[in-house]
Amino acid sequence: MSIYISVRDNVGKIMFAVGVVLVIAGVLTLNLNGSILSAGSLFFGIVLVVFGLFTQMGFFSGNLRSLGGMGTILICVSIIVIACAIVILEFQQVDLVRFVPVVDKGSIITWRAVLSSDRPYLLMSVLLAETGVAVFVSGIALKIVHAVRP
Numbered sequence: 289m290s291i292y293i294s295v296r297d298n299v300g301k302i303m304f305a306v307g308v309v310l311v312i313a314g315v316l317t318l319n320l321n322g323s324i325l326s327a328g329s330l331f332f333g334i335v336l337v338v339f340g341l342f343t344q345m346g347f348f349s350g351n352l353r354s355l356g357g358m359g360t361i362l363i364c365v366s367i368i369v370i371a372c373a374i375v376i377l378e379f380q381q382v383d384l385v386r387f388v389p390v391v392d393k394g395s396i397i398t399w400r401a402v403l404s405s406d407r408p409y410l411l412m413s414v415l416l417a418e419t420g421v422a423v424f425v426s427g428i429a430l431k432i433v434h435a436v437r438p
Contacts, residue, residue, distance in 0.1 A: 307336030
């Protein structure tokens, strides 16, 4: 029973510590082609670090059925969406496709490298980041309205 009470009292610190370890593991396993292990570690690490800080600050205390509670839920959702946007950026690649000759008056002067960027997830990442910021701002606004309103 005492272990349960100890864990319950320190859950924010535990989440923060596990999150930091996962973020470090995610950064250390980055590679040029993108890695599922790295992406998963970064995603869960970012989420656990932020939720651990929120728990330590007492962010989740209170009624979740009010405007302030809705603001808390929106802020939590925005953190998850922004973490997804950050992880998706890992899978952006730039490849060297070919060398093209630069021709002047029928003779080759030099060669120019043509780069191809494979960015299939860039638009989705930008949209997720913008959505996350908008949801975060609306969550903060709901928390402020709940705190100001009598």
